[in-house]
Amino acid sequence: MCVGCRERGTRSELVRVVADRGGCGSRSGTPTLMIDHRKNLPGRGAWLHSAESCVTAAVRRQAFGPALRLRGMTVQRSDFAEVFGGGGHEGSTGSQTGEWKT
Numbered sequence: 868m869c870v871g872c873r874e875r876g877t878r879s880e881l882v883r884v885v886a887d888r889g890g891c892g893s894r895s896g897t898p899t900l901m902i903d904h905r906k907n908l909p910g911r912g913a914w915l916h917s918a919e920s921c922v923t924a925a926v927r928r929q930a931f932g933p934a935l936r937l938r939g940m941t942v943q944r945s946d947f948a949e950v951f952g953g954g955g956h957e958g959s960t961g962s963q964t965g966e967w968k969t
Contacts, residue, residue, distance in 0.1 A: 870913050870930040871921030878906065881914040886935045898937060911935050 868875050883906045886898035903912055913934035915921050923944060925931060932940035 869915045869921050869925075870934045871915045871918075871923070871925035871928075874916075876914075876916060880916060882917050883908075883912040883914055884931070885910055885912045886937055886940070898935075898940065900931070900942065 869881060883903040884900050885903050885908050887901045888898045906912075911934070913925075913931055915925055926942055926944045929941065931942050932938065
C-alpha cells in the first residue's frame with residue numbers, strides 16, 4: 868500500500884524505501900532513506916508510487932516515521948527528491964508522466 872495515496876498497487880508499481888542507519892555499530896543517530904531496488908533489504912520498508920503527488924502527500928502527512936517505525940523522523944520533500952535521483956525540481960520528474968526516475 869502506498870504511504871502517499873494509501874492505495875494498493877502491485878509490487879512492480881511500488882517503490883520500496885528503507886531507513887539506512889549507516890551499518891552495524893554506527894552511532895550516527897540520523898537514519899537516511901534509500902531505495903531498495905531489489906525489494907529485499909532487511910528491516911521495515913515503506914512502499915509508495917513513484918508519482919510526485921504520492922511523494923508530496925507522504926511528506927506532508929509525515930508518513931515515513933510511522934511506516935518505518937522510527938520516532939521523530941522528519942523528511943523534507945527536497946531531501947526525498949535526492950533519494951529518487953533528482954537534483955531538485957528540474958530533471959527530477961519524468962518527461963510527461965509525472966513520475967520520478969528510479
